[in-house]
Amino acid sequence: DTEVTQTPKHLVMGMTNKKSLKCEQHMGHRAMYWYKQKAKKPPELMFVYSYEKLSINESVPSRFSPECPNSSLLNLHLHALQPEDSALYLCASSQGRGSSYNSPLHFGNGTRLTVT
Amino acid sequence: GENVEQHPSTLSVQEGDSAVIKCTYSDSASNYFPWYKQELGKRPQLIIDIRSNVGEKKDQRIAVTLNKTAKHFSLHITETQPEDSAVYFCAASGDNAGNMLTFGGGTRLMVKP
Numbered sequence: 001d002t003e004v005t006q007t008p009k010h011l012v013m014g015m016t017n018k019k020s021l022k023c024e025q026h027m028g029h030r031a032m033y034w035y036k037q038k039a040k041k042p043p044e045l046m047f048v049y050s051y052e053k054l055s056i057n058e059s060v061p062s063r064f065s066p067e068c069p070n071s072s073l074l075n076l077h078l079h080a081l082q083p084e085d086s087a088l089y090l091c092a093s094s095q096g097r098g099s100s101y102n103s104p105l106h107f108g109n110g111t112r113l114t115v116t
Numbered sequence: 117g118e119n120v121e122q123h124p125s126t127l128s129v130q131e132g133d134s135a136v137i138k139c140t141y142s143d144s145a146s147n148y149f150p151w152y153k154q155e156l157g158k159r160p161q162l163i164i165d166i167r168s169n170v171g172e173k174k175d176q177r178i179a180v181t182l183n184k185t186a187k188h189f190s191l192h193i194t195e196t197q198p199e200d201s202a203v204y205f206c207a208a209s210g211d212n213a214g215n216m217l218t219f220g221g222g223t224r225l226m227v228k229p
């Protein structure tokens with residue numbers, strides 16, 4: 001019943017594979033986010049798209065490549081990952097970002113990624 | 117940048133007791149303070165948030181207080197129930213950080229029946 005849908009739920013990939021994570025929301029939100037969460041740790045921000053433009057890249061390695069095809073969709077393309085990249089990858093959305101406006105994040109259920 | 121510290125890292129209470137989780141932040145320009153609950157294997161879910169123009173907010177058994185002068189805010193859960201068992205994250209954001217959330221380290225709350 002989550003409003004932010006992520007696929008797949010689980011993904012196992014080798015270090016030479018190329019895969020993509022997908023995220024979709026239909027709440028009309030104009031900001032979308034990728035977070036990485038390791039066990040027993042808070043979510044770590046990776047990327048932010050605001051009005052379909054990449055606005056923040058938190059020094060994420062180039063083996064992670066985000067894409068925002070439209071205002072409802074967000075992808076994360078994965079290539080040549082390392083075992084330490086194994087984590088829960090969370091997508092989130094919010095109404096928007098502005099200099100004096102903060103709106104709640106709505107998280108998806110995440111993709112549990114294992115890199116072998 | 118903003119730094120958010122959260123205490124305690126683990127908290128065990130008896131069912132029916134109250135639980136209090138505290139967070140401090142460093143950036144005086146932060147003006148939005150949400151709390152997220154994350155059950156095992158699930159997504160973080162917003163349970164309550166507070167903005168800097170108020171000092172306290174309540175929603176049934178949950179309340180949040182904010183002290184801007186001291187730069188700390190707290191989550192209070194009364195009459196705890198086993199289903200309150202989860203990891204709770206505080207967070208802060210403001211104009212200086214481009215409105216990006218900085219999360220605290222999390223508190224694992226265990227409510228014993």
